[in-house]
Amino acid sequence: MSDRITVEELSELMKKTAGITVSPQELRDRPDTAFEEFGIDSLGLLGIVGELENRHGTAMPVDAERCKTPREFLALVNSSLLAGA
Amino acid sequence: MSAPHERRAAVTGIGVVAPNGTSTETFWKATREGLNVLDRVTREGCGHLPLKVAGEVRAFEPSAAVEERYLVQTDRFTHFGMAAADLALEDARLGQADIAEAPFSAGVVTAAGSGGGEFGQRELQKLWGKGSRFVGPWQSIAWFYAASTGQISIRRGLKGPCSVVAADEAGGLDALAHAARAVHRGTDVIVAGSTEAPLAPYSMVCQLGYPELSRVEDPERAYRPFTDQACGFVPAEGGAMLVVEEAAAARERGVPVRAFVAGHASTFTGASCWERSRQGLAEAIRGALADARCAPEEVDVVFADALGVPEADRAEALAIADALGARGRRVPVTAPKTGTGRGYCAAPVLDAAAAVLAMEHDLIPPTPNVFDVCHDLDLVTHRARAAQVRTALVLSRGLMGSNSALVLRHGAAGAS
Numbered sequence: 001m002s003d004r005i006t007v008e009e010l011s012e013l014m015k016k017t018a019g020i021t022v023s024p025q026e027l028r029d030r031p032d033t034a035f036e037e038f039g040i041d042s043l044g045l046l047g048i049v050g051e052l053e054n055r056h057g058t059a060m061p062v063d064a065e066r067c068k069t070p071r072e073f074l075a076l077v078n079s080s081l082l083a084g085a
Numbered sequence: 086m087s088a089p090h091e092r093r094a095a096v097t098g099i100g101v102v103a104p105n106g107t108s109t110e111t112f113w114k115a116t117r118e119g120l121n122v123l124d125r126v127t128r129e130g131c132g133h134l135p136l137k138v139a140g141e142v143r144a145f146e147p148s149a150a151v152e153e154r155y156l157v158q159t160d161r162f163t164h165f166g167m168a169a170a171d172l173a174l175e176d177a178r179l180g181q182a183d184i185a186e187a188p189f190s191a192g193v194v195t196a197a198g199s200g201g202g203e204f205g206q207r208e209l210q211k212l213w214g215k216g217s218r219f220v221g222p223w224q225s226i227a228w229f230y231a232a233s234t235g236q237i238s239i240r241r242g243l244k245g246p247c248s249v250v251a252a253d254e255a256g257g258l259d260a261l262a263h264a265a266r267a268v269h270r271g272t273d274v275i276v277a278g279s280t281e282a283p284l285a286p287y288s289m290v291c292q293l294g295y296p297e298l299s300r301v302e303d304p305e306r307a308y309r310p311f312t313d314q315a316c317g318f319v320p321a322e323g324g325a326m327l328v329v330e331e332a333a334a335a336r337e338r339g340v341p342v343r344a345f346v347a348g349h350a351s352t353f354t355g356a357s358c359w360e361r362s363r364q365g366l367a368e369a370i371r372g373a374l375a376d377a378r379c380a381p382e383e384v385d386v387v388f389a390d391a392l393g394v395p396e397a398d399r400a401e402a403l404a405i406a407d408a409l410g411a412r413g414r415r416v417p418v419t420a421p422k423t424g425t426g427r428g429y430c431a432a433p434v435l436d437a438a439a440a441v442l443a444m445e446h447d448l449i450p451p452t453p454n455v456f457d458v459c460h461d462l463d464l465v466t467h468r469a470r471a472a473q474v475r476t477a478l479v480l481s482r483g484l485m486g487s488n489s490a491l492v493l494r495h496g497a498a499g500a501s
Contacts, residue, residue, distance in 0.1 A: 017221065019157030039154060043222040054218055 003081050005052065005074060007031075014040060017047035031071035045073075052077065058084055094265035095342040095496070097335045098177025098328030099438050100169040102280060104140035104321050104425045107168075109176065111144075112435075113442045117469050119451040121424045123304040123319055130286040135300060136293060138307040139284050140321030140426025151240075158223045159236050160201025161322070165280035166233035167240060169326035173276060174241065177328035178340050184242050184274075191274040192245030193238045194264045195326075196256035196430035198483070199281045201228035202288030209287075237276060237326075245272045250430070253483020254390075255351060257324075257433040258491040262349035264329040273334040279430035280324030292320060295484055296357065297394050305454050308423050310391035311398050313459045318393045321422075324431025325438045341496060344441040347476075348377025348492035355486040359397035363404045365488040366390075366480060370408035373490035379476060381409040384416055384492075386449050386472070388436040388479040389464075391420035392427075401480070402460035417449050417472060419465040424453030433481035437491060440477035444495045447473050 007027040014020045020039045035045055042065065049065045061080050067073035099109045105122045106112030115122065126132070126139045142165070147156055150168035159167075170193075174180075184191050205228030211219040226232050230251040238247050246267050250256040257279045264277030283292065292298055299317035301307040308319040332342050350372025354365035374381065387409075390401055406413035421439055422432050443449055449470045458464045475495040482488045 015153075017157070019152070019154035021153065043225070047222045050218060050222065 004078050005081070007070070007074070010070060010074065013048045013051055014038070017051050018044035020044065027070050032069050034068050035070070056081065092269050093332040094268040094329050094346040095332040095335055096327050096344040096346065096441055097330045097340050097342060098173040098179070099325065099343070099441060100172030100176060101325045101435065101438055102142060102145055102165045102169045103323045103325065103435055104142050107142065107144045108172065109438070112438070116421045116439050116450045117448060119424060119453045119468060121305060121453040123307060123424065123426055125304070126284060128284045131284065131289055134286070134289050134293070136289055136298065137302040138299065138304050138319050140319065140428065141284060142323040155236065155240065158227060159232060160204035160227045160282060162197065162199065162201055162280055162282035163227070163233045163236050165282060165323055166195060166237055166326065169278065169280055169324060170237045170241065170276050173326045173328045177330065178338070179274065179328065181242065187273065188242050188244040190245050190272055191243045192267060192272055193234045193243050193247045194250070194260045194267070194275055194277040195234045196250040196252055196260035196279040197230035197233065197281065198253055198256060198429040199283040199288055200230045201232055202291070203282060203285035204228050206285060206287035233280065243276060252430060253485035253487050254427065254429050254432055255481040255483045255487035255489035257430040258349065258437070258479060258481050258489040259351055260430070261327065261329065261346055261434065261437060261491060265346040265349070268329055268331050273331045275329045276326055277329050278324060278326035278434040280326070281429045281431045282322045283320055283429060284322045297392060297484060299393065308393050308426065309455050310393035310420060310423060311402070311458045311460050311462060311464055312455055313457070315393045315395050315398055319426040321426025321428040321432070324428050325434045327434070327438065343496045344444055345494040345496070345498055346491070347494040348373040348375070348379060349490065350376060351487060351489040353486050354488060356484060358486065359394060359400050362397065362482050362488055363400035363407065366401060366404035366482060366490070367407040369488045369490040370404065370478065370480070373478070373492045377492035377494065379492055381412040383476045384409060384412060384478045385474045386440070386443060386477050387416055387418045388440055388477065389418050389420045390480045390482045391422060392482065397482070398460060402462050406461065414461060415463060417465050417470060418462045419449055420452045420455070421450045423455055433479055433489070436479045437493060440479055440493050444474045444477060444493070447471060449474065
């Protein structure tokens with residue numbers, strides 16, 4: 001598993017943990033669209049953060065679950081993974 | 086249930102997801118014909134349990150009824166609830182645009198006795214199998230009794246008064262009464278009822294301790310209340326949601342009033358104290374009739390609780406006689422749930438739905454699998470009975486000791 005979280009992985013996590021289908025291409029095209037608009041609420045994002053922590057065996061920044069958009073979220077978790085690597 | 090401003094609570098929509106039908110039409114056809122759909126339990130992981138017969142909703146395909154997010158985030162009992170709420174709203178001709186016009190005047194009331202056991206079990210297995218970090222966030226909602234009310238409210242944009250009756254079986258009738266009270270207080274629409282999904286391993290194990298549970302393995306002999314073969318009750322899943330609406334608001338929309346929620350009362354006599362339930366149930370009947378300003382002679386049919394435990398059946402027969410007097414020995418009594426099983430809080434809501442349909446069709450559905458009645462009751466057996474039905478009395482008792490009675494009046498019943 002890569003140490004960098006991609007839009008592909010985020011798309012898969014959104015489907016698996018919250019039942020929301022958004023394609024990787026759509027995440028790439030609309031990275032500043034709010035998670036809420038995609039149908040991911042605060043509990044949905046919490047589920048994604050939990051799953052990522054289990055997969056990567058490391059804690060995510062506390063602000064990860066407060067991110068409003070995919071761009072913000074990926075930037076934060078990837079900088080955290082990079083710093084921890 | 087009279088109100089100062091004469092706001093009347095009417096039933097304008099029925100949504101059924103039951104073992105004998107996943108639409109109101111199929112449910113009524115099966116109920117009218119006295120079809121027995123009790124069968125061997127086939128739900129995954131339940132085969133080894135000593136509870137062999139139940140009423141499963143086999144015709145229900147969750148992915149066809151609700152969006153993927155709700156499949157992931159909610160339990161089967163909520164899937165049933167969402168599907169039944171959709172059917173009820175459609176039946177009442179209340180679309181998303183209608184609700185969006187006055188979202189704060191439409192609410193939800195559900196009753197739940199079993200909760201989201203299947204979802205809860207899955208997450209608890211992650212907790213003990215892999216650790217707390219593997220429990221998903223939806224566990225914080227999905228297995229609680231309140232989940233269906235909340236999720237139906239969110240999904241359909243119903244922002245008015247919402248509540249949950251966490252109760253035993255009788256809670257189903259209490260939820261309908263609560264909806265009627267909300268209408269009296271000023272809310273125009275309440276989606277009310279109950280759906281349950283107790284046929285999953287953890288939930289089934291929870292039921293095994295009930296002495297009232299039938300262990301008989303023959304589906305035709307497992308649930309036969311009011312006979313000397315009575316050996317307990319058979320559980321079921323599914324349920325029904327009704328649209329309870331202010332009558333004048335419904336008429337303004339041009340939607341027919343199918344029935345009135347006219348009266349209700351409930352009492353408590355203690356868990357499994359069936360002999361004492363005689364007095365409690367009789368008192369609930371008297372209270373509901375008084376609330377509806379209904380004389381015993383006006384009751385055209387009684388939908389019985391019909392637990393199937395000899396002591397409880399005797400108490401119910403005596404309660405009907407105590408409360409209805411001479412009428413108690415002549416009034417037709419029925420218990421269609423012997424063909425579908427008792428879905429806990431959902432059971433009396435299905436009875437209420439059947440009662441509305443009985444009034445509309447002037448036909449009293451029969452009591453499947455019950456033939457030789459050993460109580461002084463005019464139980465409708467074998468086949469449906471044609472009769473003018475203007476007033477129906479629905480009874481329910483819970484394993485935890487509640488006794489409730491609900492009076493429904495025909496939709497054409499006068500304004501008095």
